[in-house]
Amino acid sequence: QVRLQESGPGLVKPSQTLSLICTVSGGSISSGAYYWTWIRQHPGKGLEWIGCIHNSGTTYYNPSLKSRLTISVDTSKNHFSLKVTSVTAADTAVYYCARLVEPTRDFDIWGQGTMVTVSS
C-alpha cells in the first residue's frame, strides 16, 4: 500500500526559501501514470492547490504562485519536493502532498500534512 509522508522545517524565516519533501513508500514514484501534487491549507481556511509534477517531469503550477515555486522529483530517493522562495507570513499553512492518478484524475492518496510557520 502506497503511503505519502511530508517532512521539512516547521519554521521558516520571512524572505527565505521553504523546502519540503514528500516521501513515497510502498511503491515506486517512477511507476504508473501519476501527478505528484502539493496542496496547502492556511490556518482555519480552505484548501489551495500549489502544483504538481508528472512522472515524465512535466510540472504544473498555481498561476498565482508560479514565480516562486519549484517542484521536482528524485527517483533515486523515491521522493518529490517543493520549494517556495521569498516566503511571507501568507505562506504559513499545513502543506499536504497527494497522488493524482491518470487518466481518472483521482487524488487517491494523501499525506497527513505538515505545518509550516513563517516567522522571524
Place this chain on the structure above:
Amino acid sequence: QTVVTQEPSLTVSPGGTVTLTCASSTGAVTIANYPTWFQQKPGQAPRTLTYSSINKHSWTPARFSGSLLGGKTALTLSGVQPEDEADYYCLLYYGGAWFFGGGTKLTVL
C-alpha cells in the same frame, strides 16, 4: 483566475438529505473539469469522496453521490449520519491547473 463557489455552511437533520453545490466563475461545470469532492474532519487530511463527477472510492459510503446539476457539480448525502459532520471541498480542473472551492461546513443537527 477561476473562482469556485460553494455554500459556506449547511445544516441537515440526521437521516435527512442535503445537496452541496459548486459553481465556477468561468461558466458551466462539465465532466472536462473532472469535478472532485473531498471530506475533511478536524485535524485530519482531506480524503476524496468522488472524482470525475460520479466515481466513488471503496471507502465512500453509498449515501454520498456526485453529479452535475444545472451547470454546477453537486454532492448529495442521503440519509445523513452524525459522522458526516465535516468540511466539504470541491475541486475543478482548468487547463493544467486545479481550483478549490472555499468549502462547505456541514452541520448535522
